[in-house]
Amino acid sequence: MHKLSLHHLTMLDAHPLQLVDAAYAGGFDYYGLRVVAPTAADAIVDVAHNPALIRELAARMDATGVGLLDIEAIWLQPTTEIGELLPALEVGHRLGARHVVTVGYDDDRARLEDNFSGLCDAAAQFGLTVGLELITYCPVGTLDDALSLVRRSRKPNARLLIDTLQVFRSGASVRDISRLDPALMEYIQICDGPRESPASVEERRTEARSARLLPGDGELPLHELLADLPADLTLAVEAPTRELRGLPFEQRAKTIMEKMKRFLA
Numbered sequence: 001m002h003k004l005s006l007h008h009l010t011m012l013d014a015h016p017l018q019l020v021d022a023a024y025a026g027g028f029d030y031y032g033l034r035v036v037a038p039t040a041a042d043a044i045v046d047v048a049h050n051p052a053l054i055r056e057l058a059a060r061m062d063a064t065g066v067g068l069l070d071i072e073a074i075w076l077q078p079t080t081e082i083g084e085l086l087p088a089l090e091v092g093h094r095l096g097a098r099h100v101v102t103v104g105y106d107d108d109r110a111r112l113e114d115n116f117s118g119l120c121d122a123a124a125q126f127g128l129t130v131g132l133e134l135i136t137y138c139p140v141g142t143l144d145d146a147l148s149l150v151r152r153s154r155k156p157n158a159r160l161l162i163d164t165l166q167v168f169r170s171g172a173s174v175r176d177i178s179r180l181d182p183a184l185m186e187y188i189q190i191c192d193g194p195r196e197s198p199a200s201v202e203e204r205r206t207e208a209r210s211a212r213l214l215p216g217d218g219e220l221p222l223h224e225l226l227a228d229l230p231a232d233l234t235l236a237v238e239a240p241t242r243e244l245r246g247l248p249f250e251q252r253a254k255t256i257m258e259k260m261k262r263f264l265a
Contacts (some may be wrong), residue, residue, distance in 0.1 A: 005030035005069040006253060007238035014249045016045055020060045026253030030069035032236055035088045038075045048087040057095060072101035082118040093126035100128045101161055104140030113152055120155035131161030136169045137201045143172040163189040165212055168220050169197045178228035187234035192218030212239045216263035
């Protein structure tokens with residue numbers, strides 16, 4: 001039976017405490033928390049350097065029973081300094097996270113490999129695995145690219161993070177994914193979308209950030225994919241949708257859970 005996590009991107013406008021409350025209201029097992037801004041242009045609530053908020057989050061999680069599945073989103077860029085990420089990794093550990101999400105955003109492959117390996121080493125100090133997510137409009141944009149980087153690192157805590165929208169937009173098939181070593185995929189991010197990919201990079205970026213569909217509302221081969229993956233695989237619902245925009249966070253979470261139950265049934 002799949003456990004479900006409410007990914008922060010699904011309602012990125014929610015304060016971390018509101019996100020925990022929404023996950024609880026919706027009946028989710030976990031939530032995911034953005035503790036690192038992907039780029040300098042992205043604004044986030046600074047959890048890593050706010051001890052009072054960390055204590056509040058821990059108390060809210062204890063009261064609700066909602067666990068923290070993963071922290072995100074470390075985009076490995078030319079300017080990335082692994083040492084600067086240690087506070088975020090430590091917060092993930094303190095709040096019980098098991099995974100950290102990363103993206104390869106550097107055209108210099110040698111530097112990217114060094115930074116990915118360095119991140120794996122740093123995360124290992126806090127008991128975290130590092131899930132590399134392919135994104136079609138980033139330098140690591142295909143399943144082969146991501147798998148090569150993970151394998152070349154030779155780090156025991158290096159993993160692949162499959163985002164169903166991104167992996168199918170990259171041209172990968174269900175068969176390609178089902179052939180992967182199951183040990184590399186401890187959970188996946190799930191959403192739906194039209195079968196045809198948007199034509200331009202900007203359209204794909206907009207779709208990924210704000211116009212996904214909830215599982216069962218689109219045409220991606222999600223049922224076929226899940227049929228080939230472990231039945232107890234955790235699913236992180238990453239689905240910022242236009243349909244739910246503007247609704248109260250708890251109502252959004254309840255609607256998502258209702259759709260997930262119908263989809264999984």
